[in-house]
Amino acid sequence: MTESKAAQAEGAAKPRRRQARGERRVQQLLDAAASVFCQNGYAGASTNAIAREAGVSPGTLYQFFPNKEAIAVELGERLTHQMRQAHGLVFTVENAALPLGEMLDAVLDPMIEFNCANPAFLALINSTDTPGPVVEEHDALHLTLQSRVEELLGLRHPELPADRRTRTATMAFHLFKAGLDVILAHEGAEQRAYITETKDALYRYLAPIIGTEGSPVR
Amino acid sequence: MTESKAAQAEGAAKPRRRQARGERRVQQLLDAAASVFCQNGYAGASTNAIAREAGVSPGTLYQFFPNKEAIAVELGERLTHQMRQAHGLVFTVENAALPLGEMLDAVLDPMIEFNCANPAFLALINSTDTPGPVVEEHDALHLTLQSRVEELLGLRHPELPADRRTRTATMAFHLFKAGLDVILAHEGAEQRAYITETKDALYRYLAPIIGTEGSPVR
DNA sequence: GGCAAACACGAGCGATCACTCGCGTTTCAC
DNA sequence: GTGAAACGCGAGTGATCGCTCGTGTTTGCC
The missing domain is CATH 1.10.10.60 (Homeodomain-like)
Known part of the structure; x- marks a missing residue:
C-alpha cells in the first residue's frame, strides 16, 4: 500500500x-x-x-x-509513517487554541493510543543496537515533532526566547516519553492512572511557562 | 576492596x-x-x-x-554499591525537612553527579540485552530508592493515600530518569540548563502534592 | 636461588547466526 | 494449457564470537 x-x-x-x-x-x-x-x-x-x-x-x-536490517528499516518506516499521519491530525491550530488541559488531552491521547497499540515502536528506538537508518528515520520524526511542539509553544507564548522554547520542548518531549514507558509497563486501572499522572506532570511543567488559558484569537 | x-x-x-x-x-x-x-x-x-x-x-x-556475563555483573555490583553509598548520605531526615527546592537540590545533585561520572550505569540498565542478574540487582536498588522516596513523601504529607503515594514516587522517579537522559546527552552550559530544567519539572510536579514548605518538626 | 602459583599470551575450537542455493510448487498472463 | 516468474523450502556455508588450552613469564614466599 x-x-x-x-x-x-x-x-x-x-x-x-x-x-x-x-x-x-x-x-x-x-x-x-x-x-x-x-x-x-x-x-x-x-x-x-x-x-x-x-x-x-x-x-x-x-x-x-535482502537482510535483517531491511526488516527493521521497513518496520520502522511503516510505524513512523503511521505516527506522522497521526500527529498531522493532532497539531492543529484549533488544538493550539484550546485550554492547556484540553490541549494535552487532544495531543497526547492519540500518541498514547498509538504506542499502546504498537509497542514495537518504542522497543525499537529504546534499543541500543538498532541499525543506523532506523535511528535516523526516528530522529527525523523526533525533529518534526519537536518543532511542532515549539511552534505550539510560540503560538501560545510568543515572547518566550528561542533557546528557552527549544529547551522546554525537548524537556516536555522527554517527560512524555518517560510517562509512556511507565504507561506501557502497566495495564488496566493502573495504566489509566499513570496516563492521568503523565498529563498532570506535563500540565504542571508547562502551565507556568505558557499559561493555562486557551486563546480565542485565530 | x-x-x-x-x-x-x-x-x-x-x-x-x-x-x-x-x-x-x-x-x-x-x-x-x-x-x-x-x-x-x-x-x-x-x-x-x-x-x-x-x-x-x-x-x-x-x-x-569466568564468562562475559560475570563482567557485567561485577561492574553492575560495583556501580550499584557506589550508588547505595551515595543515596544513603542523601535520604536523611534533615533533607526531608528542607523546603522542596532545597530538598531537590540535596537529593538530586549527588545522583546527577554520579550518573555523569558513570555513564555505564545508565547504559547498562537502559540496554535491553543486559543479563538477568544485573537487571535484578538494579531492580533491587530501584525498589529501595523508590521506598525511600515514598517514606519522604509520607513524612511531608502523611494524609496521602498509599496508592497515590506509590504512583507519585514511581512517576517522580521516572521523570527524573528522563531528565537524566537529557542531561547526559548534553554538556557544558546546555547540560547545566537541563539540570535546572529537570529540577523545575520535578518541583512543579511535586509541589501541588506535598507542598513547598520545609517542616520544622523533627 | 628455587619452586609453586598467579599472570599473560594468542591460536583455535565449537556454537550460533545471518544469509544462500538448488530445487520443487503455485500463480498468472497469454 | 503452457511457460515464466513469484513463492516456498530447509540443509548448508562462511563469519563472528564466547571461550579454552598449551605454553611461557612474573611474582612472592621459604
Whole structure:
C-alpha cells in the first residue's frame, strides 16, 4: 500500500513484481518481527526466530527482505509513517487554541493510543543496537515533532526566547516519553492512572511557562 | 576492596589468591568494559573488544572472569554499591525537612553527579540485552530508592493515600530518569540548563502534592 | 636461588547466526 | 494449457564470537 507506487518511482533498482500472497507474507513477517523485537530487542532477534514466528522458512524470509536490517528499516518506516499521519491530525491550530488541559488531552491521547497499540515502536528506538537508518528515520520524526511542539509553544507564548522554547520542548518531549514507558509497563486501572499522572506532570511543567488559558484569537 | 572479605565469607567456592597486579587488571578490564558497554550495549560488546580496550589478550580476561556475563555483573555490583553509598548520605531526615527546592537540590545533585561520572550505569540498565542478574540487582536498588522516596513523601504529607503515594514516587522517579537522559546527552552550559530544567519539572510536579514548605518538626 | 602459583599470551575450537542455493510448487498472463 | 516468474523450502556455508588450552613469564614466599 505504501510503496507500490514508490517502488515504481525508484524504478530501475526493483524489477520485482509482487503477488497478493507476497504482500500478505511481508505483513506476516513484519508482525512477527515486531513481536520478536519487543521480546529480545534488535540484536537478540534472530532472523530464523522471526521466520519461525511468522510460520515460514528462513529462505522465504529472504525472498522479501535482502537482510535483517531491511526488516527493521521497513518496520520502522511503516510505524513512523503511521505516527506522522497521526500527529498531522493532532497539531492543529484549533488544538493550539484550546485550554492547556484540553490541549494535552487532544495531543497526547492519540500518541498514547498509538504506542499502546504498537509497542514495537518504542522497543525499537529504546534499543541500543538498532541499525543506523532506523535511528535516523526516528530522529527525523523526533525533529518534526519537536518543532511542532515549539511552534505550539510560540503560538501560545510568543515572547518566550528561542533557546528557552527549544529547551522546554525537548524537556516536555522527554517527560512524555518517560510517562509512556511507565504507561506501557502497566495495564488496566493502573495504566489509566499513570496516563492521568503523565498529563498532570506535563500540565504542571508547562502551565507556568505558557499559561493555562486557551486563546480565542485565530 | 569490596569482596576481599566477601570472597572469604563465601569461602569454599573461591580458592583464588589474587596479587596486586591482578587487582589492577580487574580494574582495567572493568573500566574497559564500561567504556565498550557504553558504546555498543551489552550484546554488541565482544569480549575480545573489551580485552583489546584494556590492552590485554582474551585469555587474560578469562583469567579473572569466568564468562562475559560475570563482567557485567561485577561492574553492575560495583556501580550499584557506589550508588547505595551515595543515596544513603542523601535520604536523611534533615533533607526531608528542607523546603522542596532545597530538598531537590540535596537529593538530586549527588545522583546527577554520579550518573555523569558513570555513564555505564545508565547504559547498562537502559540496554535491553543486559543479563538477568544485573537487571535484578538494579531492580533491587530501584525498589529501595523508590521506598525511600515514598517514606519522604509520607513524612511531608502523611494524609496521602498509599496508592497515590506509590504512583507519585514511581512517576517522580521516572521523570527524573528522563531528565537524566537529557542531561547526559548534553554538556557544558546546555547540560547545566537541563539540570535546572529537570529540577523545575520535578518541583512543579511535586509541589501541588506535598507542598513547598520545609517542616520544622523533627 | 628455587619452586609453586598467579599472570599473560594468542591460536583455535565449537556454537550460533545471518544469509544462500538448488530445487520443487503455485500463480498468472497469454 | 503452457511457460515464466513469484513463492516456498530447509540443509548448508562462511563469519563472528564466547571461550579454552598449551605454553611461557612474573611474582612472592621459604
